Amino acid sequence: MKWVYIEDIANYKDQDVEIRGWVYNKRSSGKIRFILVRDGTGLIQSTMYSAEKDHPLFFKFDELTQESSIILRGTVREEKRASGGFELNIKDLEIVQIAEEYPITPKEHGIPFLMEHRHLWLRSQKQNAVLQIRTELIKAIRDFFDGRGFRLMDTPILTPSACEGTTTLFETEYFDQKAYLSQSGQLYNEATAMAFGKVYCFGPTFRAEKSKTRKHLIEFWMVEPEVAFARLDDTIELAEDLIVFIIGRILEKKKKELEILERDTTPLEKVKAPFPRITYDDAYKLLKEKGSKMEYGDDPGSPEETLISEIFDTPVAITHFPKAIKAFYMQPDKDRPDLVLGVDILASEGYGELVGGGQRIHDLELLEQRIKEFNLPRDAYEWYLDLRKYGSVPHSGFGLGIERTLSWICKIKHIRETIPFPRLLYKIYP
Amino acid sequence: MKWVYIEDIANYKDQDVEIRGWVYNKRSSGKIRFILVRDGTGLIQSTMYSAEKDHPLFFKFDELTQESSIILRGTVREEKRASGGFELNIKDLEIVQIAEEYPITPKEHGIPFLMEHRHLWLRSQKQNAVLQIRTELIKAIRDFFDGRGFRLMDTPILTPSACEGTTTLFETEYFDQKAYLSQSGQLYNEATAMAFGKVYCFGPTFRAEKSKTRKHLIEFWMVEPEVAFARLDDTIELAEDLIVFIIGRILEKKKKELEILERDTTPLEKVKAPFPRITYDDAYKLLKEKGSKMEYGDDPGSPEETLISEIFDTPVAITHFPKAIKAFYMQPDKDRPDLVLGVDILASEGYGELVGGGQRIHDLELLEQRIKEFNLPRDAYEWYLDLRKYGSVPHSGFGLGIERTLSWICKIKHIRETIPFPRLLYKIYP
Numbered sequence: 001m002k003w004v005y006i007e008d009i010a011n012y013k014d015q016d017v018e019i020r021g022w023v024y025n026k027r028s029s030g031k032i033r034f035i036l037v038r039d040g041t042g043l044i045q046s047t048m049y050s051a052e053k054d055h056p057l058f059f060k061f062d063e064l065t066q067e068s069s070i071i072l073r074g075t076v077r078e079e080k081r082a083s084g085g086f087e088l089n090i091k092d093l094e095i096v097q098i099a100e101e102y103p104i105t106p107k108e109h110g111i112p113f114l115m116e117h118r119h120l121w122l123r124s125q126k127q128n129a130v131l132q133i134r135t136e137l138i139k140a141i142r143d144f145f146d147g148r149g150f151r152l153m154d155t156p157i158l159t160p161s162a163c164e165g166t167t168t169l170f171e172t173e174y175f176d177q178k179a180y181l182s183q184s185g186q187l188y189n190e191a192t193a194m195a196f197g198k199v200y201c202f203g204p205t206f207r208a209e210k211s212k213t214r215k216h217l218i219e220f221w222m223v224e225p226e227v228a229f230a231r232l233d234d235t236i237e238l239a240e241d242l243i244v245f246i247i248g249r250i251l252e253k254k255k256k257e258l259e260i261l262e263r264d265t266t267p268l269e270k271v272k273a274p275f276p277r278i279t280y281d282d283a284y285k286l287l288k289e290k291g292s293k294m295e296y297g298d299d300p301g302s303p304e305e306t307l308i309s310e311i312f313d314t315p316v317a318i319t320h321f322p323k324a325i326k327a328f329y330m331q332p333d334k335d336r337p338d339l340v341l342g343v344d345i346l347a348s349e350g351y352g353e354l355v356g357g358g359q360r361i362h363d364l365e366l367l368e369q370r371i372k373e374f375n376l377p378r379d380a381y382e383w384y385l386d387l388r389k390y391g392s393v394p395h396s397g398f399g400l401g402i403e404r405t406l407s408w409i410c411k412i413k414h415i416r417e418t419i420p421f422p423r424l425l426y427k428i429y430p
Numbered sequence: 431m432k433w434v435y436i437e438d439i440a441n442y443k444d445q446d447v448e449i450r451g452w453v454y455n456k457r458s459s460g461k462i463r464f465i466l467v468r469d470g471t472g473l474i475q476s477t478m479y480s481a482e483k484d485h486p487l488f489f490k491f492d493e494l495t496q497e498s499s500i501i502l503r504g505t506v507r508e509e510k511r512a513s514g515g516f517e518l519n520i521k522d523l524e525i526v527q528i529a530e531e532y533p534i535t536p537k538e539h540g541i542p543f544l545m546e547h548r549h550l551w552l553r554s555q556k557q558n559a560v561l562q563i564r565t566e567l568i569k570a571i572r573d574f575f576d577g578r579g580f581r582l583m584d585t586p587i588l589t590p591s592a593c594e595g596t597t598t599l600f601e602t603e604y605f606d607q608k609a610y611l612s613q614s615g616q617l618y619n620e621a622t623a624m625a626f627g628k629v630y631c632f633g634p635t636f637r638a639e640k641s642k643t644r645k646h647l648i649e650f651w652m653v654e655p656e657v658a659f660a661r662l663d664d665t666i667e668l669a670e671d672l673i674v675f676i677i678g679r680i681l682e683k684k685k686k687e688l689e690i691l692e693r694d695t696t697p698l699e700k701v702k703a704p705f706p707r708i709t710y711d712d713a714y715k716l717l718k719e720k721g722s723k724m725e726y727g728d729d730p731g732s733p734e735e736t737l738i739s740e741i742f743d744t745p746v747a748i749t750h751f752p753k754a755i756k757a758f759y760m761q762p763d764k765d766r767p768d769l770v771l772g773v774d775i776l777a778s779e780g781y782g783e784l785v786g787g788g789q790r791i792h793d794l795e796l797l798e799q800r801i802k803e804f805n806l807p808r809d810a811y812e813w814y815l816d817l818r819k820y821g822s823v824p825h826s827g828f829g830l831g832i833e834r835t836l837s838w839i840c841k842i843k844h845i846r847e848t849i850p851f852p853r854l855l856y857k858i859y860p
């Protein structure tokens with residue numbers, strides 16, 4: 001008998017198939033026994049019917065505990081009342097293992113308990129739905145860039161120098177030297193963009209920040225495109241197109257999972273390009289009108305981001321930030337040299353920053369001067385300066401955080417649920 | 431005028447377009463000037479013609495140095511004699527930057543020099559070809575697994591415990607604890623496989639090995655699938671199908687790049703499933719016949735792998751290894767408990783191990799015993815043991831190293847050329 005996955009069950013109507021999975025739930029009703037089976041790709045209601053109380057299958061049914069592993073053989077039947085529209089009429093049940101008493105039951109558990117049992121919590125329907133969407137989100141991002149001819153160029157995790165100081169970096173011994181875990185592939189992207197035209201990297205990044213908020217992970221995934229000859233406006237358009245594309249894909253392909261999460265998709269359906277674009281100065285004025293206490297020149301924090309996102313009901317792009325709150329490599333605005341050509345894109349519904357990026361300095365002297373101003377060790381940046389000596393061109397790019405984006409798409413309260421094994425402040429188990 | 435990339439040039443025959451790129455080479459011949467331009471997606475010959483010596487475009491041409499950045503506008507013409515079949519008749523040349531004297535010239539450079547200039551070396555045609563194939567290889571791998579319904583489940587890089595001892599691990603402070611950089615996502619894959627049925631992780635892995643060979647990188651990328659209910663034979667088939675699929679894809683899509691690398695593709699065309707399968711005992715006998723000094727029970731090293739791969743002219747699968755040379759989680763053979771159900775797949779042409787994997791222990795008591803025998807800290811593995819308490823099932827998987835596979839596909843001597851920024855013993859710049 002053919003082993004099939006539950007997500008493909010509609011292709012096997014009225015056929016005999018084998019399903020391998022785990023008991024999600026079971027119940028009896030007179031002469032019928034129901035097993036709700038999960039196999040990781042879906043759930044299916046499976047039924048046994050017998051007029052005789054001592055039917056051998058019923059004895060096996062009685063043994064089953066939550067999460068016991070089983071192999072079911074039976075016939076696929078259309079059943080309008082069943083979720084998914086199909087059920088399995090069981091002909092044979094093979095028990096692989098009777099599970100010990102499962103720690104996660106339908107009753108409420110505290111978050112610390114669930115986090116300690118993350119390896120099991122992943123099996124529950126809601127966690128499963130979030131991570132199924134994650135899989136599709138990452139595929140959508142790759143499809144977007146691959147479809148536009150971007151070259152995936154993996155950037156190193158172990159790096160000799162730091163983008164923005166060493167206080168939030170994980171450090172390790174690298175034979176006779178020190179190395180740091182990468183917080184961004186951007187500097188390396190700039191080198192590969194000059195070699196391949198348009199590139200992206202997509203990997204884990206690390207911030208050893210002592211912040212314990214619902215928006216921070218210590219280890220998170222980020223996609224970072226970089227395009228030679230692209231300017232600030234080009235990179236904003238690229239980011240908008242990306243966000244519109246991924247939202248469209250999730251709405252199309254992950255309806256079922258969004259329903260499981262009870263996500264009202266109305267705000268997502270409103271995500272259309274172009275997004276409203278405001279400058280930092282505009283944002284500052286809006287914040288003042290809303291009563292914010294932020295001073296001009298401050299980096300907008302989480303409360304300010306929430307205030308701004310409440311004004312617009314789609315994502316919004318903020319540009320032209322004061323030089324002092326952005327990284328050394330940001331291209332100054334030629335009319336307002338106190339501002340840089342950076343962009344942050346905030347999600348709607350108060351989910352904060354999804355994208356950070358902008359145009360990079362392409363002038364050698366200006367970059368040398370900025371490295372000095374930031375007291376960065378020049379020799380560590382020699383290769384980075386080389387990019388400004390040998391055919392330098394204006395270029396731009398951005399980073400989009402996967403878990404932040406997924407939190408917003410799923411409207412999840414805490415980012416810890418958006419990655420299989422979250423790394424949080426002091427938390428590294430399992 | 432429309433900015434187009436060179437790889438798309440065939441779509442713009444007889445049209446005026448703009449190309450943005452860098453001077454790869456230039457030469458004069460009477461009234462014609464030739465610029466070979468690269469834009470990261472390809473090379474195109476561009477020509478200027480004028481009867482007048484003092485044509486303004488010619489003065490600009492004279493200024494150009496290798497790797498100067500330029501914007502060309504002109505008409506795309508079919509030209510059988512030009513590589514790629516098209517050339518650009520230049521109407522306008524805009525100089526973005528005249529490059530300083532470029533350090534990498536057509537003359538031979540030593541490897542240490544090229545490695546110090548890796549950020550520029552990437553621009554040369556051969557390096558570009560290798561990494562264009564890398565991009566396609568990674569896409570092919572993802573397409574293979576996504577197409578078969580595998581869920582991408584990213585596993586953590588920062589881990590509290592070690593798979594196989596701590597001597598080859600990078601260590602870092604994780605707030606009040608120690609953490610190690612992951613060498614494999616497998617243990618976590620086993621948890622996600624029980625939650626999602628069939629999964630893969632695909633990320634960077636780290637080995638702090640003091641080995642300086644042409645097959646070792648300190649930081650390398652690995653794809654690792656894991657399937658619940660799959661046994662050794664299933665995982666060998668999956669690995670064979672994967673290898674056949676990716677080789678087929680590269681042969682189909684990356685002809686031009688393989689030609690640039692002067693890769694004789696005959697050995698790759700022979701890659702068909704099933705591969706020859708031999709046991710460790712068979713391999714030992716074959717090695718003895720070939721005069722190898724390996725003792726029974728030793729782990730076959732690089733010379734042994736080369737000997738074996740010379741016997742077969744396709745990849746070969748070796749199975750059923752002595753328990754002592756494999757990891758603690760490997761399922762023993764029920765007829766020969768001194769052997770485990772592991773598999774290594776060796777590439778052809780002496781390229782050594784591409785795949786390592788096998789069936790994992792699913793019995794709780796046996797796994798507990800093995801953890802004791804290996805002196806592993808039981809509490810670090812508590813969650814891993816849980817997978818054997820709650821619906822344990824036989825399961826299998828493997829890891830395939832991206833850079834090893836790419837070395838073989840490109841027939842490259844040293845693995846350092848298969849990743850944009852290689853990390854080698856003592857080498858972490860740029």
